[in-house]
Amino acid sequence: xxxxxxxxxxxxxxxxxxxxxxxxxxxxxxxxxxxxxxxxxxxxxxxxxxxxxxxxxxxxxxxxxxxxxxxxxxxxxxxxxxxxxxxxxxxxxxxxxxxxxxxxxxxxxxxxxxxxxxxxxxxxxxxxxxxxxxxxxxxxxxxxxxxxxxxxxxxxxxxxxxxxxxxxxxxxxxxxxxxxxxxxxxxxxxxxxxxxxxxxxxxxxxxxxxxxxxxxxxxxxxxxxxxxxxxxxxxxxxxxxxxxxxxxxxxxxxxxxxxxxxxxxxxxxxxxxxxxxxxxxxxxxxxxx
Amino acid sequence: xxxxxxxxxxxxxxxxxxxxxxxxxxxxxxxxxxxxxxxxxxxxxxxxxxxxxxxxxxxxxxxxxxxxxxxxxxxxxxxxxxxxxxxxxxxxxxxxxxxxxxxxxxxxxxxxxxxxxxxxxxxxxxxxxxxxxxxxxxxxxxxxxxxxxxxxxxxxxxxxxxxxxxxxxxxxxxxxxxxxxxxxxxxxxxxxxxxxxxxxxxxxxxxxxxxxxxxxxxxxxxxxxxxxxxxxxxxxxxxxxxxxxxxxxxxxxxxxxxxxxxxxxxxxxxxxxxxxxxxxxxxxxxxxx
Numbered sequence: 001x002x003x004x005x006x007x008x009x010x011x012x013x014x015x016x017x018x019x020x021x022x023x024x025x026x027x028x029x030x031x032x033x034x035x036x037x038x039x040x041x042x043x044x045x046x047x048x049x050x051x052x053x054x055x056x057x058x059x060x061x062x063x064x065x066x067x068x069x070x071x072x073x074x075x076x077x078x079x080x081x082x083x084x085x086x087x088x089x090x091x092x093x094x095x096x097x098x099x100x101x102x103x104x105x106x107x108x109x110x111x112x113x114x115x116x117x118x119x120x121x122x123x124x125x126x127x128x129x130x131x132x133x134x135x136x137x138x139x140x141x142x143x144x145x146x147x148x149x150x151x152x153x154x155x156x157x158x159x160x161x162x163x164x165x166x167x168x169x170x171x172x173x174x175x176x177x178x179x180x181x182x183x184x185x186x187x188x189x190x191x192x193x194x195x196x197x198x199x200x201x202x203x204x205x206x207x208x209x210x211x212x213x214x215x216x217x218x219x220x221x222x223x224x225x226x227x228x229x230x231x232x233x234x235x236x237x238x239x240x241x242x243x244x245x246x247x248x249x250x251x252x253x254x255x256x257x258x259x260x261x262x263x264x265x266x267x268x269x270x271x272x273x274x275x276x277x278x279x280x281x282x283x284x285x286x287x288x289x
Numbered sequence: 290x291x292x293x294x295x296x297x298x299x300x301x302x303x304x305x306x307x308x309x310x311x312x313x314x315x316x317x318x319x320x321x322x323x324x325x326x327x328x329x330x331x332x333x334x335x336x337x338x339x340x341x342x343x344x345x346x347x348x349x350x351x352x353x354x355x356x357x358x359x360x361x362x363x364x365x366x367x368x369x370x371x372x373x374x375x376x377x378x379x380x381x382x383x384x385x386x387x388x389x390x391x392x393x394x395x396x397x398x399x400x401x402x403x404x405x406x407x408x409x410x411x412x413x414x415x416x417x418x419x420x421x422x423x424x425x426x427x428x429x430x431x432x433x434x435x436x437x438x439x440x441x442x443x444x445x446x447x448x449x450x451x452x453x454x455x456x457x458x459x460x461x462x463x464x465x466x467x468x469x470x471x472x473x474x475x476x477x478x479x480x481x482x483x484x485x486x487x488x489x490x491x492x493x494x495x496x497x498x499x500x501x502x503x504x505x506x507x508x509x510x511x512x513x514x515x516x517x518x519x520x521x522x523x524x525x526x527x528x529x530x531x532x533x534x535x536x537x538x539x540x541x542x543x544x545x546x547x548x549x550x551x552x553x554x555x556x557x558x559x560x561x562x563x564x565x566x567x568x569x570x571x572x573x574x575x576x577x578x
Contacts, residue, residue, distance in 0.1 A: 028434065081392075083391040084392050107441055113399065114402065117406045118425075133422045140410060145306055157313070
């Protein structure tokens with residue numbers, strides 16, 4: 001994972017605009033600040049690893065993965081805003097609106113989201129325009145009203161009312177699952193995978209995404225800020241309904257294990273080149289940060 | 290223009306998600322509220338009219354134009370936020386964050402921007418993936434850090450310091466010009482226009498965009514809220530540097546006329562099918578709202 005994280009860091013560094021005496025340098029600085037801080041880069045890892053199952057040129061998969069990471073970074077910046085989840089820390093450093101200001105944070109998110117689509121449209125992402133346009137389509141779908149944004153809207157509304165387990169699962173499928181699924185799907189699209197293989201990988205990623213989210217909620221309930229690099233105990237303080245608050249810590253831990261093991265089943269059809277994806281399914285439920 | 294505005298209204302109505310008992314209905318409502326209010330739809334008009342120069346199927350050009358209008362609507366919603374330009378009215382009605390709340394407004398903008406790229410990637414926008422991916426590229430470029438977002442960042446920073454005429458022109462080229470240019474360019478891309486023709490149309494649109502912006506600043510300095518559907522006198526109140534404050538009302542009016550007449554020169558190469566584009570160049574400097 002560290003290897004892919006380093007590749008992505010370099011690719012992002014290369015792709016992002018550099019402050020150089022422009023009137024809008026503050027924007028470029030904030031784009032870099034929010035993107036180049038060390039992260040797990042799980043979504044890029046899923047994209048690059050899936051693409052490698054199909055022998056995709058790693059220049060292509062790294063670039064598509066970087067675009068997906070920009071979408072993830074944008075969503076964190078907007079979610080952290082005071083009128084949203086009001087988080088002052090992210091990845092162990094002040095969140096974008098604390099380091100800069102709210103207006104800059106909103107614009108930085110907007111710029112990263114938009115740039116992701118520009119990158120996906122470039123012929124350096126893949127020579128075949130069918131592939132590029134399909135990447136744009138799936139990433140847009142996972143990011144918009146039927147993905148990230150829809151999930152965040154439900155999440156905000158959920159703070160105001162009681163939500164049941166089914167509703168929370170739907171929320172998380174939109175808010176976290178969709179981009180996880182699309183990360184694997186992007187790798188499969190780059191590899192011109194068959195429909196069957198795409199479906200298997202999407203099912204795998206859906207389970208990994210939900211397991212990841214449950215672990216996130218467990219860490220918020222039980223972890224420390226030192227471990228997670230962000231404030232903890234926020235869900236409970238906000239009275240936010242999570243999978244953990246809905247079914248309890250023990251049941252949630254058990255559920256995460258089941259999801260991870262189902263994820264492994266989905267990718268049985270692949271040979272040992274899928275080993276990193278199998279490791280990831282185990283990692284997401286064992287992680288402490 | 291009214292004809293195109295009606296076409297766009299229907300297309301947007303058809304494309305936008307409909308509230309229907311979903312958890313996230315509030316988002317869908319806000320997307321519709323901000324997009325389906327009556328607007329001039331100048332950018333869609335430029336796209337559709339340019340496409341018709343090349344005999345493009347109007348289903349295609351209307352859909353691409355609708356995507357561009359979504360980008361425009363997103364930028365208005367985010368620009369109107371209290372931490373940005375703090376505008377309570379837009380198109381004669383409360384702006385999105387006044388009608389709903391700030392979090393909803395941020396998410397609504399995010400959703401509209403993202404959906405624009407999803408729409409451009411659909412094969413109902415054009416059968417040829419080369420065309421679709423080029424549309425994504427130019428719209429992303431005009432919307433992101435080297436377009437709308439960059440321009441808005443400069444605009445915010447400009448409130449804090451003195452800026453000269455050249456800097457204001459650059460700001461406006463990013464903030465308004467880029468999407469105007471891309472509106473014509475999208476029509477030309479759909480029509481697989483030659484490089485020469487694309488350049489002529491881009492030059493035309495660049496001039497029209499700047500003339501439009503100067504007129505906007507003049508209306509803010511001299512118009513009424515009844516005419517413009519939004520608050521006026523805000524630039525002066527905010528101490529914001531505009532082309533009008535920089536060179537004065539008379540010079541600005543003159544400059545807008547020169548730009549409009551240069552715009553006409555750029556599209557001399559086209560036959561009478563370009564008449565609506567010529568009318569537009571005259572309209573943008575004569576309008577009262």
